[in-house]
Amino acid sequence: MADVARQAGVSKKTVSNVLSGYPYIRDSTRERVLAAVDALGYEINVQARILRSGRSGVIALAVPELGQPYFGELADEVLAAARRQGLQVLIEPTGFTREGELEALRVPRGRLVDGLVFSPATLEQADAHLLEGLDYPLVLLGEQIFSDRVDHVTMHxxxxxxxxxxxxxxxxxxxxxxxxxxxxxxxxxxxxxxxxxxxxxxxxxxxxxxxxxxxxxxxxxxxxxxxxxxxxxxxxxxxxxxxxxxxxxxxxxxxxxxxxxxxxxxxxxxxxxxxxxxxxxxxxxxxxxxPGRREIAEVAVDLMRRRLDTGAEQGPPVLHVADLRLIERESTPPR
Missing domain, CATH: 3.40.50.2300 (Response regulator)
Known part of the structure; x- marks a missing residue:
């Protein structure tokens, strides 16, 4: 961390704040610190962070598969949004299976992650109770399940x-x-x-x-x-x-x-x-x-960040529906 601070021309405390997702950091300072992290190949000791603070700074993203372009590009957007928030992301493809999705909901990766952004494809509305009473923040994506107990980001x-x-x-x-x-x-x-x-x-x-x-x-x-x-x-x-x-x-x-x-x-x-x-x-x-894929990713990570900062039980759950745009190209007759 001292090496990163010297490279970026900031204090060790500033580096710590950036990597911990502290919100009140100038964008230019955050970018300098992250550039230094990349240049030096600095890696956070997750186990040490957990022992010190009780938090890993890592969130999980569970999606059906990365081979389907939408989910691959959504994962890229979540990674970029998380990076801006000082978070790392563990991506977990669930294989379009119920077993994979249930496994993702079970305290992700043995407490190495602080929360879960979850896009189910096989769980049904009757499974909504599985999303309640979790002891970690959850942000739900998609249209497979709706629950008024968790934050949810979806599309039109x-x-x-x-x-x-x-x-x-x-x-x-x-x-x-x-x-x-x-x-x-x-x-x-x-x-x-x-x-x-x-x-x-x-x-x-x-x-x-x-x-x-x-x-x-x-x-x-x-x-x-x-x-x-x-x-x-x-x-x-x-x-x-x-x-x-x-x-x-x-x-x-x-x-x-x-x-x-x-x-x-x-x-x-x-x-x-x-x-x-x-x-x-x-x-x-x-x-x-x-359908607003970038907005979906940014809002989901922002909701996760807020839950991590204020506690999962603070404030009512949010339902956010992203804006959509019709993009006309060559495959349709010109109007």
């Missing part, structure tokens, strides 16, 4: 899917496929995004055509988007638009459409959801919904 799923569908309807498309349907009884985001899709159709006097629903029970990956698109096309139904429940499905669907000789967006307009980096580099570039 219904509104986002409706905006995506409306964009195609406004362009005169009337045979719009929805890709990402799940047979699971509590499908979280899939159910909410289908609701937005259905509401947009019904508002124009259109009914949902079951032949236009593409199922992706094996996961929201590119390959399953291609398979779901193929199944819809093979049914013989007319398709002039696609709303995919995430960008990976949309990119897979665009591949399948182009393999079959369909031009995007002339023949079929495509809209995704999540605004992952690949959406800006697909061919054509992908119109998508930005």
């Amino acid at each position: 799923n219904v509104e986002g899917a409706r905006a995506a569908t409306d964009l195609l309807l406004d362009a005169g498309r009337r045979h719009i496929a929805a890709l990402g349907m799940l047979h699971a009884p509590t499908a979280g985001s899939a159910t909410l995004r289908f609701t937005g899709y259905r509401e947009a159709l019904e508002a124009r006097g259109l009914e949902v055509d079951a032949r236009l629903l593409g199922w992706a029970d094996a996961g929201w990956h590119r390959s399953n988007g291609a398979r779901a698109m193929a199944a819809v096309l093979d049914s013989g139904v007319e398709v002039d638009g696609v709303v995919a429940f995430n960008d990976a499905l949309a990119i897979g669907a665009m591949h399948e459409l182009q393999v079959r000789g369909l031009a995007i967006p002339r023949d079929v307009g495509v809209v995704g959801f999540d605004d992952i980096e690949d959406a800006r580099f697909s061919v054509p570039t992908l119109t998508t919904i930005d």
Whole structure:
């Protein structure tokens, strides 16, 4: 710590405050200290910190998987937000399994972490009681479970899917496929995004055509988007638009459409959801919904920081819904 202080031109106390997440530090000072930490390869002795203060300065992030681009990019955002707050992050993929998610809730990593940011995919509303009575701060992400006992950061799923569908309807498309349907009884985001899709159709006097629903029970990956698109096309139904429940499905669907000789967006307009980096580099570039991933990460870490500073029981739980944006690119007809 003394070496870091000399490198940054500050006191050891200032270094300690930065690494402990003390909020009243100038941004320029914090950046100098963190740059010195990087340059010198300084690593905090977590065990010593726990013995001294009872806190490790480490939080856990539990997500279904990192191979799905949304969760990988969310993890990057959480890491960056935590770093700005003087926290380190232990990332724990739960493998889209109930066992993995229950394990993440069990005092993460034997008390080496101070709190948990948790994005469940398999736990259901009936499991909400598992989130109560924990003796560490918990910030919940996503739409799988809602509880008024813990801080929760989520997104506008219904509104986002409706905006995506409306964009195609406004362009005169009337045979719009929805890709990402799940047979699971509590499908979280899939159910909410289908609701937005259905509401947009019904508002124009259109009914949902079951032949236009593409199922992706094996996961929201590119390959399953291609398979779901193929199944819809093979049914013989007319398709002039696609709303995919995430960008990976949309990119897979665009591949399948182009393999079959369909031009995007002339023949079929495509809209995704999540605004992952690949959406800006697909061919054509992908119109998508930005659900506020950076905001979700920053608010989640800020809520965690506040709970760590004031105590998990201080103040009522917060429900925060991130802003969304419709980002129009080349995969939809220009308005």
